[in-house]
Every structure is written in structure tokens, then in C-alpha cells.
Amino acid sequence: MTNSLSDLPPQPEPKAAYLHVPFCHRRCPYCNFTVVADRQDWMERFIEAVTVELGGLNSPRPMNSVFIGGGTPTLLPRELLHRLLDSISRWLPMATVDGEWSIEANPNDISDELCELLRKSGVNRISLGGQSFQDTKLSMLGRDHRGEQLQEAIRIASQWFDEVSVDLIFGVPGEKLDDWRSDLACAIELPITHLSTYGLTYEKGARYWSQVQRGDIMAVSEEVELEMYMTAIKHLCEAGFEHYEVSNFSLPGSSCRHNETYWNGEPWYAFGPGAASFIDGVRRVNHRSTGTYLKRIEGGESPIAEEEILDWDTWTRERFVFGMRKRNGVHWEALVDVGKRETIETIQRQIQMHVQDEWLEWSDGHIRMTSKALPVSDGLWKDYL
Ligand code: SF4
Structure with missing residues (x-):
């Protein structure tokens, strides 16, 4: 247990780690993530830099979950991917045999040979950026795979991995409810054991944002x-999926434990x-420019660009709001145990009002959203932050 900079109660050591691989073939028109397109020439430098960053841990840290996201991690040439997986195994080994090690993958990159490399290295969960099974929708999204290729990728991946997750997007321009069905x-x-479904958003910095403006x-x-969202809940739950977070569905026992770290307000590297x-109530963000990130690490400097020390009040509020994304909500006594008392009292008063308005409900010691609140949940949380 450690705590150094903020006034929080002692915090546990992180048991989860996220590693961002910033490379993509090209930038999709709706994407404003930290990615660089067509920079194969930076890949080796990136592997060296991220290995230096991992080495900053000084000693191996046993993890319950590791998530390699992107970008497109599977765009890395095999030899570099191998080196990355080796570095992760060395610095972030799984604490137990049932630890969760996920990687995001582009459907077009999936092959038996790639899956074998990942499995042998210890990866046990694959998350495919599928988005749709329909070619017209995939073209609209600027994706380089077709629906048939996604189906084939899922079939191959499921031969190697017990846990196969797929992202799907709805609300693409021109899409009808029947397309989504x-x-x-x-x-x-x-x-598929896990599905993440997202309504298309138009973020500043993405090509679609300016196209919508024009x-x-x-x-x-x-x-x-909204109808698409509710249709997803109905169809997936009828098919045996559990709706366990606002945008996420899983077969029983297949929820993403790594993402649950975030929603539970636990620390992560x-x-x-x-x-x-x-970590220790401090949020740190590495430089978003890949070029600057590389230069900083190569020059022996820290890659951190921003640092925010959360006080106990903010931490308590955020822990409540993030936890409320889960369909079973927040275990109230557990929050009371760690939260700041005055803040808990304020949250409790707000909860009472939202319970009266039937946005929230109590269930088995948890406070959770009602189904009426689900479609508008983002609007509720400003009252708590
Ligand atoms: S593949 Fe994913 S991360 Fe890469 S540009 Fe497209 S949406 Fe963004």
C-alpha cells in the first residue's frame, strides 16, 4: 500500500497495465485517438522506447490484467511484436495463471500464425476492431476489412482464444435500424464471448467532425x-449476453476484467x-505525439506531459461516477469505507433525488441506474462531479 502526493487513504499497488501501440495503416475518418498512420519507420524506435519505459518499473510487477491497445498492435512486424510481448512478459508478468492478457487486433491481420505467436507469448484474450459485418457500413467507416473477413477472423481467433471480443459501431450515416439488427x-x-457496442461520435480532430459541420x-x-442502443440490449440479452456496463456485453464469466479496473476506480500503469x-491518486498522461514521446525517451527524459493530483473529494466523486457505468452499480458500503465522509453525504443527497425521479435504484446493497436512465446516463453524472 502506498500514498505519497494526494490526501487519499493508502492506495494499493496497480494490478493492471495498459500499453498503447500508436500505429495504424491510415486514420479512420471518425477516429481522433493517439495514432500515427503509415509510420512503419518508427516501429522499431517505438519498441525500444516502450521497453525503456517499462524498464522504469525497476522490478517486475505481477499483474492481474494487461491490455495492449491502439492503434493497431497487430500491424507491428512479427519480430517487433515478439520483442514487445517479451518485454511485457518480463516487466508485467501475470500474477496468477488466470490473469487476463488482452490485445486489440485488426481483423485483416488475424491468421493461425499470428494467433499462435500471441498464445505462446501468454496473450489469452483478443479484441477485434470489427465495427460491422456489412461492407457498405465498413466502407463508410473507412475500414480496410470486409464483413466476410471479419467473420473469418472471428472463426480463426476462436480456435486459439477462449475469449474473443468484438467492437461494433451503430449510428453510421445512412444506417437503418434493420442494418444494425x-x-x-x-x-x-x-x-464471440464479449461485445462492445458504440454509437458513432463526431469528435473534433476527426475527419467526420468537419464533414458533419459542413x-x-x-x-x-x-x-x-437510441432505438439502436435499446435494440442491442434486447437482442444481446435475449441471446444470453449479460449487459454488464453501459456499452459492454459478455457471456457469463467473460466480462473484461481489465476495463473493470477503470470502472472500479482501481489503480493502473x-x-x-x-x-x-x-497511481496513488495521481493521473499522468504521456505525450500524445508519438514523435515527441520517442524523442523524450531517446533523450533520457520522462514521456509524461500532464499530471493531475486528485484530492480525496474528487477521487470519491469519480469513483462513484465511474462505478455507476456498471449495470450492477456501486456497492455502497464499499464506497463509504474509502470515500471522504462529507463527499459521501453530498453524493447520498443527490442519490435520494435521483431515486425519487426513478433514474437510480437500490438493489442488493448496490446503487445502480434504472433502465430508464441508461440512454441518458451521461447527463446524470454532472450532478456528482
Ligand atoms: S483502426 Fe482504430 S485506432 Fe486506427 S485509425 Fe481506425 S479507429 Fe483509429
Whole structure:
């Protein structure tokens, strides 16, 4: 247990780690993540830099979960991917045999040979950036795979991994409710254990954002998007998936334990450009520019660009709000045990009002969202922050 900079109660050592691989073939029109397109020439430097950053741990740290995200980690040439996996195994070994080690993958990169390399290195969960099974929707999203390729990637991955997750996007310009139903039906038929479903958003910095501003493309209406979201909940739950977080569904026992770290307000390490860690109540974000990240580490400097020390009040509020994303909500007594007393009292008063308005409900010692609150949940949390 450690605590140095903030006034929080002693915090546990992180048991989760995120590592960001920033490379993509090209930037998708809706994406504003920390990625660089077509920079194969930086890949070796990146592996060396992130290995230096991992070495900053000084000693191996046993983890319950590691998540390699991106970007497109599977775009790395095999030899570099191998080196990355070796470094992670060395510095972030799994604490137990059932630790969760995930990697994000592009459906087009999936092959038996890649899956074998990942499995042999210890990766046991694969998360495919599928987005849709329909070619027109995939073209609209600027993706370089087709629906048939995604299906094949899922079949191959499921031969190697017990846990196969797929991301799906709804609310793409021009998409009809029936298109979304057919994506869901297709997913249900395939050997998928976890699904993340996201409504398309138009973020500043992404090409789609300016196209929507100019009127070149039309976002689907809020009503249609809401209907799509509720349709996903209905169809996936009927098919045996548990809706365990606002945007996430899993077969029983297949929830993403790594992401649960974030929603539970537990600490985690982070490595790579733009990656954000949360340790001892301090949030640190690495430089978002991959070029600057590389130069800083190569020059013997810290890659950290921002640092925010959370006080106990803010930490308590955030822990509540992040936890409320889970469908089973927040275990109230557990929050009371660690939260700041005055803040807990303020949260409790707000909860009472939201319970009266039927946005929140008590269930088995947990405070959770009602189904009525689900579609509007983002609007509720400003009252707690
Ligand atoms: S593949 Fe993913 S991370 Fe890369 S540009 Fe597209 S949406 Fe962004």
C-alpha cells in the first residue's frame, strides 16, 4: 500500500497495465485517438522506447490484467511484436495463471500464425476492431476489412482464444435500424464471448467532425440512435449476453476484467504515447505525439506531459461516477469505507433525488441506474462531479 502526493487513504499497488501501440495503416475518418498512420519507420524506435519505459518499473510487477491497445498492435512486424510481448512478459508478468492478457487486433491481420505467436507469448484474450459485418457500413467507416473477413477472423481467433471480443459501431450515416439488427444477428451467430457496442461520435480532430459541420454527411437522429442502443440490449440479452456496463456485453464469466479496473476506480500503469496511468491518486498522461514521446525517451527524459493530483473529494466523486457505468452499480458500503465522509453525504443527497425521479435504484446493497436512465446516463453524472 502506498500514498505519497494526494490526501487519499493508502492506495494499493496497480494490478493492471495498459500499453498503447500508436500505429495504424491510415486514420479512420471518425477516429481522433493517439495514432500515427503509415509510420512503419518508427516501429522499431517505438519498441525500444516502450521497453525503456517499462524498464522504469525497476522490478517486475505481477499483474492481474494487461491490455495492449491502439492503434493497431497487430500491424507491428512479427519480430517487433515478439520483442514487445517479451518485454511485457518480463516487466508485467501475470500474477496468477488466470490473469487476463488482452490485445486489440485488426481483423485483416488475424491468421493461425499470428494467433499462435500471441498464445505462446501468454496473450489469452483478443479484441477485434470489427465495427460491422456489412461492407457498405465498413466502407463508410473507412475500414480496410470486409464483413466476410471479419467473420473469418472471428472463426480463426476462436480456435486459439477462449475469449474473443468484438467492437461494433451503430449510428453510421445512412444506417437503418434493420442494418444494425443484421449486425447484431450476425454477431450472435458467431463464437464471440464479449461485445462492445458504440454509437458513432463526431469528435473534433476527426475527419467526420468537419464533414458533419459542413453538411457533407448527416448524423443519424438521436431517436434512431437510441432505438439502436435499446435494440442491442434486447437482442444481446435475449441471446444470453449479460449487459454488464453501459456499452459492454459478455457471456457469463467473460466480462473484461481489465476495463473493470477503470470502472472500479482501481489503480493502473500505462505505457506508450498518450497513455494515461492512475497511481496513488495521481493521473499522468504521456505525450500524445508519438514523435515527441520517442524523442523524450531517446533523450533520457520522462514521456509524461500532464499530471493531475486528485484530492480525496474528487477521487470519491469519480469513483462513484465511474462505478455507476456498471449495470450492477456501486456497492455502497464499499464506497463509504474509502470515500471522504462529507463527499459521501453530498453524493447520498443527490442519490435520494435521483431515486425519487426513478433514474437510480437500490438493489442488493448496490446503487445502480434504472433502465430508464441508461440512454441518458451521461447527463446524470454532472450532478456528482
Ligand atoms: S483502426 Fe482504430 S485506432 Fe486506427 S485509425 Fe481506425 S479507429 Fe483509429
